[in-house]
Amino acid sequence: MTESDGKITEVGADGTAAGSRRDELAANLAEVRKRIEAACAAAGRDAGEITLVAVTKTFPASDVRLLSGLGLADVAENRDQDAAPKAAACQDLPLTWHFVGQLQTNKVRSVASYAGVVQSVDRSKLVTALDRAAVRAGRRLRCLVQVSLDDQEGRGGAAPGDVRTLADEIAGAEALDLGGVMAVAPLGGDPAEAFARLAGIAAQVRQSHPEARVISAGMSGDLEAAITCGATHVRVGTALLGGRRAIVR
Numbered sequence: 001m002t003e004s005d006g007k008i009t010e011v012g013a014d015g016t017a018a019g020s021r022r023d024e025l026a027a028n029l030a031e032v033r034k035r036i037e038a039a040c041a042a043a044g045r046d047a048g049e050i051t052l053v054a055v056t057k058t059f060p061a062s063d064v065r066l067l068s069g070l071g072l073a074d075v076a077e078n079r080d081q082d083a084a085p086k087a088a089a090c091q092d093l094p095l096t097w098h099f100v101g102q103l104q105t106n107k108v109r110s111v112a113s114y115a116g117v118v119q120s121v122d123r124s125k126l127v128t129a130l131d132r133a134a135v136r137a138g139r140r141l142r143c144l145v146q147v148s149l150d151d152q153e154g155r156g157g158a159a160p161g162d163v164r165t166l167a168d169e170i171a172g173a174e175a176l177d178l179g180g181v182m183a184v185a186p187l188g189g190d191p192a193e194a195f196a197r198l199a200g201i202a203a204q205v206r207q208s209h210p211e212a213r214v215i216s217a218g219m220s221g222d223l224e225a226a227i228t229c230g231a232t233h234v235r236v237g238t239a240l241l242g243g244r245r246a247i248v249r
């Protein structure tokens, strides 16, 4: 989509373009909610336990606005450069912004200005930087420890053995609240196996921090497996918004 295409869609002189996109998003949302309900029913869980987080990366602020109008309250982005202007454009909407990408400490001050939740906390240095930025911004930030489930470098996430220490550090920080854990299923692996492992790690964290009940797991392709394994938050991009042209970073 070009910049001008985006503007035409947003302005929608006759309302047609925006209207059809709204219909498309509404249909996708209904489908995703149906999948969540079916997975919950199969797992003997209440669908009200699941928070649907819309991953809006690569899509315009106009889509965020439409999703908000359809009742979604949680949106996620993985790059500060894209997230900051989108959050600014949607400031009037009742949204919680989740940051789910690899986060460099030089972006922390910006992220702390709009995010309510940082799901990708994976090292001590980041805890310190986020706390300092949140204190300075006069805000509280909810943090999840991102767990690496494939022992591979480069996709972010703390080694399982480091998770409890990071959780302690977040819980002890002045302006941070420990929400729980997050993970992405390893590429090519069995997601159910990975999510079961994550559930075990989450239970360990709850032994010292009973309030840290969030398990953020599951995306468009594997949300059922995640819900079966106890996920409280699913992060859905493609199934809600359609295919992304850009390479997933």
Ligand SMILES: *Cc1c(COP(=O)(O)O)cnc(C)c1O
Pocket (backbone or CB within 6 Å): 055, 057, 078, 100, 101, 184, 219, 220, 221, 235, 236, 237, 238, 239, 248
């Ligand atoms: C892009 C992304 C998602 C959503 O992935 P889909 O397969 O499009 O649903 C979820 N979590 C993270 C961390 C992402 O970067």
